[in-house]
Amino acid sequence: MGVMDFLMQGFQTAIQPQNLFFAFIGVLIGTAVGVLPGIGPMSGVALLIPVTATFTSGMDPSAAATSSIILLAGVYYGAMYGGSTTSILLNTPGESSSVVTTLDGYQMARQGRAGAALSIAAIGSFFAGIVSIIGLVLLADPLSEMALKFGPAEYFSLMLLGLAAVSGLAGGSITKAWMMTVTGLLIATIGIDAVSGVARFTYDIPVLFGGLEFLTVAVGLFALGEVFKTILHKEEDAEKVAKVGRVLPSRADLKESAGPIARGSFLGFFIGVLPGAGATLASFFSYIAEKKISKNPEKFGKGAIAGVAAPESANNAASGGAMIPLLTLGIPGSGTTAILMGALIMYNVQPGPLLFSDHPDVAWGLIASMFIGNLMLLILNMPLVKVFAKIIETPAKYLLPIIIAISVFGVYAVQVTTFDLFLLIGFGLAGYLLAQNDYPIAPLVLGLVLGPMIENNMRRALTTSNGDFMVFVQQPISAFFLVCAVLWILIPFVLRLKGKNVVVNVEG
Amino acid sequence: MKTKKWKNWLVAGVILSSLTACSTGGSGSNAGESDYPKKPITVVAPSGAGGGWDLTARSLTKILGETKTVDQTMTVENKPGGGGAVYLAEFATQHKKDDYKLYVNSPPILINNLKKEGNSPYGFKDTTPLAQLTKDFGAIVVKEDSKYNNLKELMEAVKNDPKSVTAAGGSAPGSMDHLVAVLPAYKSDIDPKTVKYVSYDGGGEAIAALLGGNADYIATDASAVGEYLKAGKVKVLGISSTERLKGDLADVPTFKEAGIDADFTIWRGVFGPKEMSDSAVAYWDKTLKKLNESKEWQDELERNGWESEFKDGKEFETFLKDQEKQVEDLLKSLGMNK
Numbered sequence: 001m002g003v004m005d006f007l008m009q010g011f012q013t014a015i016q017p018q019n020l021f022f023a024f025i026g027v028l029i030g031t032a033v034g035v036l037p038g039i040g041p042m043s044g045v046a047l048l049i050p051v052t053a054t055f056t057s058g059m060d061p062s063a064a065a066t067s068s069i070i071l072l073a074g075v076y077y078g079a080m081y082g083g084s085t086t087s088i089l090l091n092t093p094g095e096s097s098s099v100v101t102t103l104d105g106y107q108m109a110r111q112g113r114a115g116a117a118l119s120i121a122a123i124g125s126f127f128a129g130i131v132s133i134i135g136l137v138l139l140a141d142p143l144s145e146m147a148l149k150f151g152p153a154e155y156f157s158l159m160l161l162g163l164a165a166v167s168g169l170a171g172g173s174i175t176k177a178w179m180m181t182v183t184g185l186l187i188a189t190i191g192i193d194a195v196s197g198v199a200r201f202t203y204d205i206p207v208l209f210g211g212l213e214f215l216t217v218a219v220g221l222f223a224l225g226e227v228f229k230t231i232l233h234k235e236e237d238a239e240k241v242a243k244v245g246r247v248l249p250s251r252a253d254l255k256e257s258a259g260p261i262a263r264g265s266f267l268g269f270f271i272g273v274l275p276g277a278g279a280t281l282a283s284f285f286s287y288i289a290e291k292k293i294s295k296n297p298e299k300f301g302k303g304a305i306a307g308v309a310a311p312e313s314a315n316n317a318a319s320g321g322a323m324i325p326l327l328t329l330g331i332p333g334s335g336t337t338a339i340l341m342g343a344l345i346m347y348n349v350q351p352g353p354l355l356f357s358d359h360p361d362v363a364w365g366l367i368a369s370m371f372i373g374n375l376m377l378l379i380l381n382m383p384l385v386k387v388f389a390k391i392i393e394t395p396a397k398y399l400l401p402i403i404i405a406i407s408v409f410g411v412y413a414v415q416v417t418t419f420d421l422f423l424l425i426g427f428g429l430a431g432y433l434l435a436q437n438d439y440p441i442a443p444l445v446l447g448l449v450l451g452p453m454i455e456n457n458m459r460r461a462l463t464t465s466n467g468d469f470m471v472f473v474q475q476p477i478s479a480f481f482l483v484c485a486v487l488w489i490l491i492p493f494v495l496r497l498k499g500k501n502v503v504v505n506v507e508g
Numbered sequence: 509m510k511t512k513k514w515k516n517w518l519v520a521g522v523i524l525s526s527l528t529a530c531s532t533g534g535s536g537s538n539a540g541e542s543d544y545p546k547k548p549i550t551v552v553a554p555s556g557a558g559g560g561w562d563l564t565a566r567s568l569t570k571i572l573g574e575t576k577t578v579d580q581t582m583t584v585e586n587k588p589g590g591g592g593a594v595y596l597a598e599f600a601t602q603h604k605k606d607d608y609k610l611y612v613n614s615p616p617i618l619i620n621n622l623k624k625e626g627n628s629p630y631g632f633k634d635t636t637p638l639a640q641l642t643k644d645f646g647a648i649v650v651k652e653d654s655k656y657n658n659l660k661e662l663m664e665a666v667k668n669d670p671k672s673v674t675a676a677g678g679s680a681p682g683s684m685d686h687l688v689a690v691l692p693a694y695k696s697d698i699d700p701k702t703v704k705y706v707s708y709d710g711g712g713e714a715i716a717a718l719l720g721g722n723a724d725y726i727a728t729d730a731s732a733v734g735e736y737l738k739a740g741k742v743k744v745l746g747i748s749s750t751e752r753l754k755g756d757l758a759d760v761p762t763f764k765e766a767g768i769d770a771d772f773t774i775w776r777g778v779f780g781p782k783e784m785s786d787s788a789v790a791y792w793d794k795t796l797k798k799l800n801e802s803k804e805w806q807d808e809l810e811r812n813g814w815e816s817e818f819k820d821g822k823e824f825e826t827f828l829k830d831q832e833k834q835v836e837d838l839l840k841s842l843g844m845n846k
Binding site (some may be wrong): 042043047049053056147148149150151152192193194196197198199202204206207209210275276325329331332333335339340345346347348350352353354414415416417456460463464466 | 516556562563566569570585586587588589590591593594597623625626627628671674680681682683704705706707708709710713714716717720721722723734735736738739743811812813844
């Protein structure tokens with residue numbers, strides 16, 4: 001039987017009424033989980049495992065496994081759809097993978113284009129979802145082999161490329177962007193070093209052993225920073241209550257987003273396949289890439305629709321890509337896929353090299369249901385856009401307390417320590433001061449994400465090679481990324497030396 | 509020592525209650541008939557949702573509730589941070605008399621307390637061990653086409669040229685996978701410090717490194733490798749158990765059979781606060797025994813792929829002391845002890 005036959009069988013499983021129902025419940029809860037900050041996809045899925053177990057208790061084991069995994073996976077990719085909502089409307093990223101969406105999404109909302117931003121996020125997510133499932137069907141085997149080839153040296157060079165591209169997140173000054181990147185890298189060193197086990201900057205305070213939580217820092221810098229700004233500059237902003245314009249994106253919007261959505265989907269999918277890299281990185285990379293190739297890079301950060309379309313497509317595609325190592329190798333690439341794996345094992349379905357031969361009904365039923373679930377999400381999300389977009393019309397005196405409450409609740413729900421709440425306020429103040437002085441915040445956040453990955457992978461590679469730095473250029477994939485990184489920085493300068501008129505991000 | 513203390517309390521309780529009717533000194537002379545528990549009980553998993561501790565805590569509360577073994581509501585609370593160390597500090601100080609807080613942990617409660625870096629000042633001695641519930645073992649795994657066919661050969665290679673063999677695991681140096689990875693070396697008279705250990709974020713990434721050829725051997729949980737062995741992707745050279753496992757790993761020799769005189773059990777257990785009242789200790793002793801004998805619990809263990817091993821509070825404490833010694837020796841040999 002070919003892939004198509006298996007897929008058809010999968011659809012037969014997926015369109016059984018109870019499985020359609022489970023897929024719908026899954027994506028519905030997923031949307032809610034995505035919209036509410038704090039309950040991330042990870043805890044959302046974890047909390048639903050016992051519930052689905054009860055739902056499916058009367059069915060035979062294989063069917064029960066299929067139905068529950070359809071529901072739980074629905075929560076996972078549903079959350080990726082919903083994650084953009086608070087980023088766009090309230091500048092409050094609900095998941096780390098939608099941090100970068102705040103940059104342009106929130107600006108769009110302030111200009112009264114919240115509807116367009118939200119619907120383009122939904123459309124992009126839908127397209128990316130479909131692309132990643134097709135990729136999953138056709139490329140699962142070669143890609144899982146490829147992902148294994150990614151050793152520490154390759155990861156290091158890929159991350160370095162990410163850092164080299166950080167200029168793409170610069171606002172006014174490239175120097176300030178680099179300062180913020182380094183600050184991010186420094187903050188990332190706090191905690192127990194994963195490679196040597198040495199405690200750094202922890203001062204024997206146990207709460208610092210795990211380092212600073214990414215979401216706390218991001219929500220503080222973005223959401224609370226914005227709140228402080230609105231409060232302190234009340235007079236100037238008072239009359240500017242943004243009106244919601246049209247809800248659907250205009251023809252121009254669609255045309256402008258088509259490219260970013262397509263590129264974001266492919267980039268996100270491939271990064272998602274790599275275990276450990278994940279949706280957050282995918283969204284950052286696609287944003288930076290779009291800014292780099294855009295004809296109007298100066299529009300980014302001021303409400304460019306491409307700046308919403310690309311990262312939102314990328315993070316959704318990444319969640320599809322992450323299913324590949326999970327299903328074919330039994331290697332979860334992220335916290336959420338680890339929990340999905342736990343759920344499968346509970347039903348005696350072991351993800352891994354034997355999944356597709358031992359349990360084809362579960363594997364293909366899941367894949368087929370993802371097609372259906374993505375369609376449901378699109379239909380579900382478009383009408384919601386209208387409802388959500390109204391939020392932006394709420395006067396500041398009601399909106400600000402809501403943002404603060406959501407931020408505090410969200411951070412506490414993830415970390416469950418009051419320490420993180422103080423951290424949140426601290427980073428909120430920092431976010432305000434930095435923004436007032438034109439220091440871009442996104443490079444700091446990117447440094448915080450990339451820092452541990454760069455460092456750990458570099459040291460893993462060096463441990464393996466007995467300290468020989470040549471390992472980074474001897475591996476072809478790694479060498480390729482390094483060359484790209486060097487070119488990324490050099491080319492604009494070379495072009496300018498030749499007298500060409502290119503933006504070298506000095507102005508931005 | 510702790511047992512002695514209980515007895516003292518018991519005696520004190522009996523004397524006090526016989527002296528005065530309104531005694532509060534030791535409520536536990538008649539443990540069986542005490543009215544504990546009177547309030548909802550919280551089981552703390554010192555990690556985020558979804559990890560091994562969390563799943564254990566959730567299974568425990570679920571089965572105790574479903575079988576009506578415990579009438580009071582039991583909830584799971586996640587208190588992540590510091591590999592369990594953050595909440596343990598709170599448990600050992602602020603909640604040390606709170607009979608309604610239970611704590612789930614595994615060997616890291618020993619390791620974190622003994623290692624130099626990222627040390628937790630509190631250990632199992634700051635709790636009341638109530639029971640061990642499950643066990644797992646460490647496994648030494650190589651890729652299917654590896655030139656090493658048994659543990660002896662692998663250790664021989666490490667001995668001859670430690671630089672040529674890369675070991676990997678899913679946890680930080682000085683933690684569980686690292687200890688399992690160097691245990692055979694330590695017992696083969698190899699200086700564990702020379703073993704080249706690369707730490708990854710979790711067992712999944714470590715297996716990926718092995719399959720991708722970025723590590724020569726890995727140490728991981730035995731329960732996690734069965735599927736890869738069945739699919740012919742890996743060879744398992746040894747298991748840190750005292751006797752052969754069943755199922756997929758039945759053909760894999762134990763460390764002892766492979767000529768390495770060592771074993772290591774990865775347990776999961778439940779702890780009460782240090783100054784838990786005698787009535788509460790007695791209650792949990794009885795309740796957890798009953799839980800272990802129930803079919804529902806055994807089914808739940810099987811569903812999760814966990815091996816059952818039950819030790820009551822006293823046995824558990826003796827066992828912990830032994831393992832503490834073993835961990836301390838290993839960390840010392842690595843120069844990573846406190």
